[in-house]
Amino acid sequence: MAAAPLTPARRAVAAALLFLGSAALAGIQLVEGGTRYRTPALTEGVFALLLTYILLLRGAWIRPAGWLGWLAVAYGTAANAQLLELLLPPPGVIEWMVVFVLAFAAWGALASGTRTRLVASLASLALLLALLRYSVIPVLWERVGPAPGAAFGLGDAAEAVRRILADHEPTLPAGQLLGLLALSLWAAGTRLLWEPEGSSTGAEVVVQQAP
Numbered sequence: 001m002a003a004a005p006l007t008p009a010r011r012a013v014a015a016a017l018l019f020l021g022s023a024a025l026a027g028i029q030l031v032e033g034g035t036r037y038r039t040p041a042l043t044e045g046v047f048a049l050l051l052t053y054i055l056l057l058r059g060a061w062i063r064p065a066g067w068l069g070w071l072a073v074a075y076g077t078a079a080n081a082q083l084l085e086l087l088l089p090p091p092g093v094i095e096w097m098v099v100f101v102l103a104f105a106a107w108g109a110l111a112s113g114t115r116t117r118l119v120a121s122l123a124s125l126a127l128l129l130a131l132l133r134y135s136v137i138p139v140l141w142e143r144v145g146p147a148p149g150a151a152f153g154l155g156d157a158a159e160a161v162r163r164i165l166a167d168h169e170p171t172l173p174a175g176q177l178l179g180l181l182a183l184s185l186w187a188a189g190t191r192l193l194w195e196p197e198g199s200s201t202g203a204e205v206v207v208q209q210a211p
Contacts, residue, residue, distance in 0.1 A: 006192075008062070008065065009066070009068050011192045011193065012064070012066075012069045012071065012072040012192075012193075013068060013071075013072075014192050015072040015075075015076070015189040015193050016068075016071050016072040016074075016076075016189075017075075018185045018186070018188050018189035018192065019072065019075035019076045019078065019079040019185070019186065019189045020078075020079075021182075021185045022079040022182045022183070022185035022189065023078045023079040023081075023082040023083075023182075025178050025185065026079065026083050026085070026178075026179060026182035026183075027086075028175065029171060030174050030175030030178070031170065031171060031175070032170065032172065038085055038086075039082075039085070040081035040082055040084060040085040041085070043088075044081045044082075044084040044085045044088065045081050047080075047081075047084050047099075047102065048077050048080035048081035048084060049077060050106055051080045051084075052076060052077045052080060054106070054118065055076075055118070055190075056073070058113065058115040058118045059115045059195055060115040060118055060119055060190060060194065061073065061190065061194075062193050062194075062195045072193060075189075076186075076189060076190075076193070079182075079185075079186050079189070080186075083126075083182060083183065083186060086179050086182065087126060087129035087130055087133060087179075088129060088133070089129075089132055089133050089137060090133070090137070090167045090168050091167050092164060092167055093164055094132070094137065098129070098132070115194075119190070126183065130179075134171065137168050138168065138170060141170075
């Protein structure tokens with residue numbers, strides 16, 4: 001028996017479920033002593049809306065034709081916000097610098113570029129943000145510590161300095177695996193909302209051949 005084709009409605013429902021799972025997993029933070037659930041702040045929410053607009057504008061997400069399509073976009077926006085909360089550095093000077101860079105980079109994404117290039121850029125950006133939050137900051141956090149002789153001899157004075165730079169809290173490796181799974185679900189949902197190549201071109205050809 002042949003498998004049922006994926007109609008736009010079915011693709012939208014499947015994408016919505018994947019985005020919902022991505023948002024749920026991205027909010028789980030496993031730390032020493034327990035589990036926390038993080039929710040995005042206003043900064044992540046604004047960037048999530050901007051990212052959704054860019055994805056729709058560049059055709060990486062199919063523009064919704066009905067309420068099921070809008071449902072997928074809504075869950076996708078929620079997943080965007082949660083993933084930004086997962087990837088952006090903790091509150092502090094480092095986060096402010098990253099947000100400023102992203103804000104200016106968004107103008108370039110709006111100006112030009114294909115959807116393939118856009119998704120590739122998002123993947124590279126996610127890699128750099130993950131490297132910064134889960135590798136660079138933890139190493140600096142350990143070096144700039146409050147222990148005697150640490151922090152280049154600054155001792156306890158370094159505690160205030162590192163809190164200003166980034167209010168970091170170590171995440172267990174299992175928590176990082178959950179984040180990777182959340183990113184994978186988002187990528188799968190985006191693939192479902194990816195309009196097949198040539199779908200709009202085919203429509204143009206039919207119009208041109210009509211008498």
